[in-house]
Amino acid sequence: MNKMKPLKLLDIARKTGVVTIRYPDKPPLITSEFRGRIVIDASKCIGCGACVNICPSNALTIKETYDKRIINYFIGRCIYCGSCADVCPVKAITITKDFELATENIKDLNNKVVHYKVVCCRCGSERHAPENMIKFVIRRVPVAETYAHMATNCKKRKFVEGMLHGRGMLYVEAK
Numbered sequence: 541m542n543k544m545k546p547l548k549l550l551d552i553a554r555k556t557g558v559v560t561i562r563y564p565d566k567p568p569l570i571t572s573e574f575r576g577r578i579v580i581d582a583s584k585c586i587g588c589g590a591c592v593n594i595c596p597s598n599a600l601t602i603k604e605t606y607d608k609r610i611i612n613y614f615i616g617r618c619i620y621c622g623s624c625a626d627v628c629p630v631k632a633i634t635i636t637k638d639f640e641l642a643t644e645n646i647k648d649l650n651n652k653v654v655h656y657k658v659v660c661c662r663c664g665s666e667r668h669a670p671e672n673m674i675k676f677v678i679r680r681v682p683v684a685e686t687y688a689h690m691a692t693n694c695k696k697r698k699f700v701e702g703m704l705h706g707r708g709m710l711y712v713e714a715k
């Protein structure tokens with residue numbers, strides 16, 4: 541192993557000078573490429589979960605309940621890679637330069653986007669996708685409007701109905 545002699549080390553240190561900064565008395569260098577915590581714009585987010593799938597550290601998670609879809613960002617696990625912002629189809633994620641995130645309350649490190657699911661237009665009871673997701677689908681594929689407001693089971697029934705009507709057959713829903 542190449543051992544450096546102490547005197548040589550001192551000589552290098554003397555020539556290099558002080559390279560550390562007196563943080564927090566002096567502000568650190570924040571470059572244009574610096575990545576801090578992310579912020580999700582709830583008005584743009586469609587609740588697709590693409591950011592959750594790509595997140596390598598599980599800082600982003602998704603939770604489904606009967607009437608809600610919740611995207612949670614736990615800053616404590618974030619490694620500031622920026623992958624979530626890259627994949628978001630609606631550019632709802634901004635990478636900020638915020639890095640001073642220490643807190644005494646762990647709840648401060650959780651940020652939630654809550655989407656309320658829309659009631660199916662056909663059965664009037666089952667809840668399915670968030671409103672923003674439905675609007676996004678219709679914007680992308682206008683012909684899908686009839687199906688976009690329906691829950692999955694009703695979509696299937698409507699499809700079968702259409703097929704049978706097309707063949708002159710009567711559709712009777714199973715009890």
Ligand code: SF4
Pocket residue numbers: 578594595596597598599600617618619620621622623624625
């Ligand atoms: S920046 Fe990376 S680690 Fe942080 S939430 Fe986004 S994908 Fe996950």
Ligand code: SF4
Pocket residue numbers: 580584585586587588589590591592611627628629630631632633
């Ligand atoms: S932030 Fe973007 S990628 Fe993540 S759920 Fe919302 S729309 Fe999808």
